[in-house]
Amino acid sequence: MRRHDAIVVGAGPAGSIAALVLARAGVSVALVDRRRFPREKACGDLVGPRGVQLLDELGIRVPGARPLGDMIVVAPNNRRVLLPALPGSSYADHAIAVSRERFDTLLFDAAVAAGAVTVQRRVTGLVYHHDVVDGVQLSSGATIRGDVVLGADGATSSIAHTAGLVDSAKTLWGFALRGYVDGNLDLPHIVLWEPERWKLFPGYGWAFPMPGGGINVGLGLAFGSDRGASRRAGEQLEDFLTHLKRQGLLPRSELRARTGGWLKMGVLGTRPTRSGVLLVGDAAGLVNPLQGEGIAQAMASGRAAANAIVQAGPRDAGHLYLRYLHGATAHHRTNAPVHSAMVKHPLAVSLTSRALSAPGIGQAVAGAWGLYWNDLTPDALPSRHRRLAAAATRAITAAGQHGQAAAWFTTQFATSAIR
Numbered sequence: 001m002r003r004h005d006a007i008v009v010g011a012g013p014a015g016s017i018a019a020l021v022l023a024r025a026g027v028s029v030a031l032v033d034r035r036r037f038p039r040e041k042a043c044g045d046l047v048g049p050r051g052v053q054l055l056d057e058l059g060i061r062v063p064g065a066r067p068l069g070d071m072i073v074v075a076p077n078n079r080r081v082l083l084p085a086l087p088g089s090s091y092a093d094h095a096i097a098v099s100r101e102r103f104d105t106l107l108f109d110a111a112v113a114a115g116a117v118t119v120q121r122r123v124t125g126l127v128y129h130h131d132v133v134d135g136v137q138l139s140s141g142a143t144i145r146g147d148v149v150l151g152a153d154g155a156t157s158s159i160a161h162t163a164g165l166v167d168s169a170k171t172l173w174g175f176a177l178r179g180y181v182d183g184n185l186d187l188p189h190i191v192l193w194e195p196e197r198w199k200l201f202p203g204y205g206w207a208f209p210m211p212g213g214g215i216n217v218g219l220g221l222a223f224g225s226d227r228g229a230s231r232r233a234g235e236q237l238e239d240f241l242t243h244l245k246r247q248g249l250l251p252r253s254e255l256r257a258r259t260g261g262w263l264k265m266g267v268l269g270t271r272p273t274r275s276g277v278l279l280v281g282d283a284a285g286l287v288n289p290l291q292g293e294g295i296a297q298a299m300a301s302g303r304a305a306a307n308a309i310v311q312a313g314p315r316d317a318g319h320l321y322l323r324y325l326h327g328a329t330a331h332h333r334t335n336a337p338v339h340s341a342m343v344k345h346p347l348a349v350s351l352t353s354r355a356l357s358a359p360g361i362g363q364a365v366a367g368a369w370g371l372y373w374n375d376l377t378p379d380a381l382p383s384r385h386r387r388l389a390a391a392a393t394r395a396i397t398a399a400g401q402h403g404q405a406a407a408w409f410t411t412q413f414a415t416s417a418i419r
Ligand SMILES: Cc1cc2nc3c(=O)[nH]c(=O)nc-3n(C[C@H](O)[C@H](O)[C@H](O)COP(=O)(O)OP(=O)(O)OC[C@H]3O[C@@H](n4cnc5c(N)ncnc54)[C@H](O)[C@@H]3O)c2cc1C
Pocket: 009, 010, 011, 012, 013, 014, 015, 032, 033, 034, 035, 041, 042, 043, 044, 045, 046, 047, 048, 121, 122, 123, 124, 152, 153, 154, 155, 158, 175, 176, 177, 178, 218, 259, 260, 261, 262, 263, 280, 281, 282, 283, 287, 292, 293, 294, 295, 296, 298
């Protein structure tokens, strides 16, 4: 096969955006995916405000997407808090809902229209020349040669593993299941759920309205580095759906098209570059460790890696890309330990969620809660919400290493108070 300047492995949002930006800049790029498009992808189907802005900047329209602004959080005691959608200097004041089948195909087609050469094959390994990565091996036995390989092949990236960039003991994993039900909702709902009283499920559930009707319903579980723990999401999904129906959030219709997927979070346990390889999107572990959002980060990292290649050349793009990642993942670095602490201390998280949704408090903190949770604080327009979210960031950063100890003390204190 012919040689390319760049080879992108995986045509999800990270890979297609990287290929599109490279092709538009005149770089010859092969975009390889094992699947034929359109293809399904387990997702909540919500592209966050940063993703909406990026699409706008790249001139990509998503016809038929459903704009979504404010979001409702349902606390374990069924109290509801409305998180307002606030405008920012570098992101839209809304998200969009669009099925991943449609969205990913649209991005794939845009990359092809820009000039990316597509190959429908599974990549089975890397090809080296004098110890430097020089291409990829395909399941057909053929190879594609190129100066740089972008690993955009998702959370369980074989490129990341083959290049020796993953330390499995340190990765922070989540697993989530989703399906669709008939019906409609006005606003997206995040549901904090206690399968057992005072023990918050380590993760959350959601019900997001889809364009043209229908609801995307799912349950996401966080559990650190032990991937065996993921089965709990499947075991408890039915109970969660029953809970939603009791709360009046879900019509009594059947869940269709149930499927699940991994989330690699918080940039832990994965080195994003090595000579000749750049990891983007889920392959690099760029999912928000607090709420599981990854599409916007995938597209932004794909664009950043492509721009680094255009600016510094395929062989020297790594340092520019790392500089981008350092700035873009500050929130992840602060909150990866928070994620770990939450998994270990369900009682503390139950208490916190109840306190945050208490009458008076909920309304007062909702704006900051939305900014903090969704990693929107640094670029929020000046407001009391931004000041509060920035103060929370400083406090949590300062708590740093002592976060787990604080959670333990809170738990002990609360347990004795409840008794
Ligand atoms: C249930 C669930 C719900 C979620 N909900 C949301 C949400 O609402 N909003 C949000 O922002 N994020 C959400 N996420 C996270 C989001 O789905 C990911 O962050 C996002 O898809 C990452 O994009 P990506 O391009 O890095 O990887 P992917 O979208 O996973 O794409 C990887 C691509 O690589 C291909 N591939 C893999 N291996 C190979 C190989 N060896 N050779 C060739 N091709 C290969 C795959 O076929 C795939 O097309 C959710 C995740 C899950 C599991």
